Amino acid sequence: MDFPEELKYTEDHEWVLVENDVVTVGITNFAQDQLGDIVFVELPEVGDMLEEGKTFGVVESVKAVSDVYAPVAGEVVEVNEVLPDEPEALNNSPYEAGWMIKIKLADPAVLDGLMNVTAYKEFVEKD
Amino acid sequence: MKITPLNQIHRQLGARMVDFGGWDMPVQYSGVIAEHMAVRTTAGLFDVSHMGEIEVSGAQAFEFLQYATTNDLANLTDGQVQYTALCYETGGVVDDLTLYRFAADRYLLCVNASNSDKDFAWLQDLQKNTDFNDLTLINRSDEYAQLALQGPVAANILAKLTSTDLSAIKFYRFKEGMVAGIKTIISRTGYTGEDGFELYCAAADGAALWQELMKVGESLGLLPIGLGARDTLRLEKAYALYGHEITAEIMPIEARLAWITKLKKGNFVGRDAMLKAKQAGLSRKLIALTLTTSGVPRDGYPVLSGGRQVGYVTSGTMSPSLRKGIALALVETAVAESDEPLQIGIRKRQVLAERTALPFVK
Known part of the structure; x- marks a missing residue:
């Protein structure tokens, strides 16, 4: 299964792309595969302040509702406006077209708590 | 398992x-x-x-099933299947099933997996407590x-x-x-x-x-x-699913299953309770709803009218054919028959839901 090396990962199966003090967040290929056909996405609004570990959105497959958790604290500076109309992008392109939100980091140090690709692969295999 | x-x-x-x-x-x-x-x-x-599959045979099989199930077996012929239900005396549903007539004295009931042991025990008890002796019940599920x-x-x-x-x-x-x-x-x-x-x-x-x-x-x-x-x-297609549209607490006549509930065929288990409920006026009714905006209704979500909860979703999903959220919901009869706008509560949102003619997909 495909997990890009340049990304960081969480135990909730989100990926994080770090670019200076802004991070892009989405769900991993593993997460979308587990969920199955995704039919609905709920995202926060630009300007919302997120707390680390708290729910920032909802992803629904035909069968199930899943919360998505903020991997880091910070302000939402951009959301993927296309996703609510094309939730299947989360299945088809989890790392590109399926990105969910961009967060301006409150504290760059928190990134140290995220997994690199090797650690995440091990985590997925144990899961 | x-x-x-x-x-x-x-x-x-x-x-x-x-x-x-x-x-x-x-x-x-x-x-x-x-x-x-x-x-x-x-x-x-x-x-x-x-x-599950339960065989009912014997000279009194017809009479027994006529008493145990809600639909009318009178006009069934060999080789015919009938959709029907087993009810409690309260009118609530034990299970819904398809009944196969092999002969006037031999039938096979196809019942829900998770109910098959319960159904079989229910039929055995029913036989014990009645005068239907010329009758054999066999659980052939395995x-x-x-x-x-x-x-x-x-x-x-x-x-x-x-x-x-x-x-x-x-x-x-x-x-x-x-x-x-x-x-x-x-x-x-x-x-x-x-x-x-x-x-x-x-x-x-x-x-x-x-x-x-x-x-x-x-x-x-x-x-x-x-x-x-x-x-x-x-x-x-708005077909009922046991545990959702029909349960021990929901009568078939509340769940759009009056067509399999033949109150005039003679006595059967649950009939008195249903006649009484019908006379008093049914308090709730199963309706079909389609979301007008994006969202996925799920069973248990509240149905609201004017901010007041008037019922709940019994089954909901995203319809792959319509690409819209669809739901069956049990709501207060007066509200069901009015044209008051209805909403489904989805987490913090209240999403407008239109009453829909059945089935959702023709």
Whole structure:
């Protein structure tokens, strides 16, 4: 299964792309595969302040509702406006077209708590 | 966990398996939406061997079933199937089922998997507490495998494997015949709203029947279908599911099942309670709702009118055919029959839901 090396990962199966003090967040290929056909996405609004570990959105497959958790604290500076109309992008392109939100980091140090690709692969295999 | 005779096949196909009422069952193979659309456009094959089969035979079988079930068996003929229900004295539902008439004194009841032990015990108790003595009840659930072959080309696929004249088997009729050399009950029934068959064979033959059907069906677009799509397919057609639209606390006449509840056929279990409830006026009614904006209704979500909860969703999903959220909901009768706008509460949102004529998908 495909997990890009340049990304960081969480135990909730989100990926994080770090670019200076802004991070892009989405769900991993593993997460979308587990969920199955995704039919609905709920995202926060630009300007919302997120707390680390708290729910920032909802992803629904035909069968199930899943919360998505903020991997880091910070302000939402951009959301993927296309996703609510094309939730299947989360299945088809989890790392590109399926990105969910961009967060301006409150504290760059928190990134140290995220997994690199090797650690995440091990985590997925144990899961 | 219990397994069907096809468990190994599902695993080989890479199905995602789930615990379904104590059964290890496939919820999806290629994906719920792709599987759903295959059944609507070509054909799908379901393992429904978890369903229970109870044989009722004897000189008093007819009389007993007429008393135990809600529908009227009087006009049934050999080779006919009937959708019906078992009720408690309260009018609540023990289970819904299909009843097969093999002869005036021999019937097979196909019941829900997770209810089969309960149903069998219920029928045994009913026999004990009544005067129906010339009657034999046998739980044959473990003896049968059952496959559902459903979709517009289902008959084309089945015809390749049987010399039985399928055109002679009308909707809700069955015949016993050979399919791929396997002794099978060929029933023109299903839970998808498409043309198709439910095929019963000996448990030991189930895997072979599946493989033969897949082999001849693949070129016609036949896909294996899991329980995920089974649910979206039935819900688009507004078919009731036990535990959702009908439960021990919901009477069939509240759940749009008056057509299988023949209050005038004579006495049957639950009839008095239903007559009384009908006389007093039913307090709630099952309605169909379609969301006007994006969102997925789920069972248990509240139905609101003017900010007040007036009912709840019994089943909800994203309809793969309509690409809209659809729901069946049990709501107060007065509200159901009014044209007050209704909303479904989805987390913090209240989403406008339009009353919809049934079925959702014609």
